[in-house]
Amino acid sequence: MMELIPENSTFVASFSPSKILDHTGITVDDNGKLQLPGALKELMEFNQKDLDEGIATLQSAEIDPSANVYVYSSITDVNDASAVMLAISKDPEKTKAAIEKEIKESFKTVGDFAIIAKSDMCIAIKDDIIAIFGGNKIENAEEFAKEVFTKKEKSVLDNENIKSTLNADADVNYYINLQSYMKLMAGISPQVSLLSGFVAGMDGSGISIDLSNNEININSELFADENSDIMKLIKDIQGETSTDFLKYMPAKAKLIFATGIKGEKLAEFEQVKNALQMISGNPSFGNVNCVELVKSINGPIAFGLDADLKSPMTTLAGTFVITTSKAQEWKKLFETLLSISGGMPMQFAVEAKSDVVIVKFGMNNSFALDASSNEDAKKVFDGSFYGFWVGLNVDGMTMYVDTQVKDLNKGTAKFYINGKDGNRMIFGDYPLFFKALDSYMKPKPAASDSFEPEPDYYGDDTEIEETPVKEL
Numbered sequence: 001m002m003e004l005i006p007e008n009s010t011f012v013a014s015f016s017p018s019k020i021l022d023h024t025g026i027t028v029d030d031n032g033k034l035q036l037p038g039a040l041k042e043l044m045e046f047n048q049k050d051l052d053e054g055i056a057t058l059q060s061a062e063i064d065p066s067a068n069v070y071v072y073s074s075i076t077d078v079n080d081a082s083a084v085m086l087a088i089s090k091d092p093e094k095t096k097a098a099i100e101k102e103i104k105e106s107f108k109t110v111g112d113f114a115i116i117a118k119s120d121m122c123i124a125i126k127d128d129i130i131a132i133f134g135g136n137k138i139e140n141a142e143e144f145a146k147e148v149f150t151k152k153e154k155s156v157l158d159n160e161n162i163k164s165t166l167n168a169d170a171d172v173n174y175y176i177n178l179q180s181y182m183k184l185m186a187g188i189s190p191q192v193s194l195l196s197g198f199v200a201g202m203d204g205s206g207i208s209i210d211l212s213n214n215e216i217n218i219n220s221e222l223f224a225d226e227n228s229d230i231m232k233l234i235k236d237i238q239g240e241t242s243t244d245f246l247k248y249m250p251a252k253a254k255l256i257f258a259t260g261i262k263g264e265k266l267a268e269f270e271q272v273k274n275a276l277q278m279i280s281g282n283p284s285f286g287n288v289n290c291v292e293l294v295k296s297i298n299g300p301i302a303f304g305l306d307a308d309l310k311s312p313m314t315t316l317a318g319t320f321v322i323t324t325s326k327a328q329e330w331k332k333l334f335e336t337l338l339s340i341s342g343g344m345p346m347q348f349a350v351e352a353k354s355d356v357v358i359v360k361f362g363m364n365n366s367f368a369l370d371a372s373s374n375e376d377a378k379k380v381f382d383g384s385f386y387g388f389w390v391g392l393n394v395d396g397m398t399m400y401v402d403t404q405v406k407d408l409n410k411g412t413a414k415f416y417i418n419g420k421d422g423n424r425m426i427f428g429d430y431p432l433f434f435k436a437l438d439s440y441m442k443p444k445p446a447a448s449d450s451f452e453p454e455p456d457y458y459g460d461d462t463e464i465e466e467t468p469v470k471e472l
Contacts, residue, residue: 001086001129002166005072007154010180012072012162015172017065023171023211024427032056038428061098062091063130070166072156084148085132092125099123110142113149117141124148161223165206168219172209178202201228214424215416222409235408236265238385241300243378248321248358249304249371256304256377259386263297263324284340288333292326299323299355300381304371309394309441316346317362319369327352334359380404386411395436396420 005012021027025037034055035041067088089095096107096114107114113126124131124145131148133141156162156175165175179202202224210217224231239260249256266272276290300323308315324330331352338348349360360369371377374391379402381387386405391398398418405411417433419425425433 001068001070001088002157002163003151003155004086004129004148005070005156006074006152007156007159007162008180009072009074009156009177011174011176012070012156012166013172013174014068014070014166016068017063019171020211021065023214028055028059032059036428038426039432040428057098057102060094060101062089062094064088064090068166082134086148087130087132089125089128089130092128095130096125111146113145115142115145161204161206165208165221168206168208170208170210170219171212174207174209175204177204179204201225201230211427214426215414218413220411220413224409226408231408233265233269237262237269238408239299241302241381241384241387243372243381245300245302245321245323245356246371246374246377246381248319248356248369249302250306250317250319251368251370253304253306253371253374253377254390254392255306256302256371256374256381256389257387258300258302258381258384260300260384261297263294266297267291267294284336288329288336293324293329293333296324296326296329297322298325306367309392309437312441314363317364317367319361320359322357323355324357325355327355327357330357376400376402392437394433394440397425397433397436399433 027035027037029035032055033052064087070086071083072086073083099116100106103116103118105116105118107116107125113124115122115124117123121132121134122141122145124133124141126149129149131145133144133148156166162175166173202222204223206221206223208219210219226232226235239262241258241260245258246256267276272294273291276294280288280290300321302321303318305316305318307313307317322330331350334350334357338350346361346363347365349365351358351360376391377389380389384404384406386403388401388403390401397420399416400418401413401415403411403413417425417430419429
């Protein structure tokens, strides 16, 4: 089917129904009823009858779950947001019969394909290929279906970047044509054109999502000309984060972000230099030389947060850290900014060491620093250009999220939840964590401080006899 998808598509996605069902633990029993794993059935609200009827319709349609399903769009106009879905039928005649029964319309034969349309959706079938589309393509459905089923002179098979993305051994694969997307977005907002300099030389981005082992694993790759200005900049400015900065993060941090920066090269980039010079000319900032301050950065810029989820606004604790050879100058800048901001309820403290400046903030700055013992975070940031880590514990269950970029144009991300026994939870039990999180964060009704004495009567006029108190 990939030979039917034009190379210049704005986006292309492929997904494997059989892999998704297998990895999520969702099955269909011998009676055609959907079986949800773990706590999913108890926690999800759905109409079992409607669900069973939907599964029965899909089964009778004979769509092949072992074959990839493709979705693509060659959007060139903001008013044309239609997409095409391609799937494989195991038995085209049974597929037609099931669709006709469901939508109560009949297929029309046009040349070598059959087509049916209702409302804003159209379905066409040629041989064993099913094409579904909508939008304004309905107006010329037959012509568009003919175009869909025509092998393209230049298809995604002729583009190694798209082909490698769609053929990745994952549950879901996605490719976006950045140049085409930016042209489309520029039609929506002229301000988008200002970003064109940053994406010049970038062809596209590929993402693959794997759901095996009860984890969500994401691999991303940026396809770009390595000799383009933006790729040279990224290569020049990227520096490793190491893990030394963790000692300046809140000891019980639930979120940590860090990226390694070589400021000398960053300050040379034209757009960055212009912005820094404009800020430097503002007397509110104390006429500081921002270009020289940025040049002094040589290492991680990091951010960490901690808070009790029951009352995050009153327990917020965080730090912002810059690795720099001009720590005192950075401290002076931050103190100037804080002095003119005013009126903020949080407390701030700025400290300059030999190679870092630390901004500590929160409702109470007495919280302890040093997250060096966080082994999970260490694995994320060790040797990374960019890293992001989240660890939330609720009712004995822990949710982890992390993102890493170690290569110039490749990144990974992971999401999983460990149960109360410390082992990985199955996807079907993931809702237990979010249910507990919702309950944990839900405001509790405040206890009443007022005291109302019990009434001294029952009913209308029934007086209570006082019991005499004997003196001791």
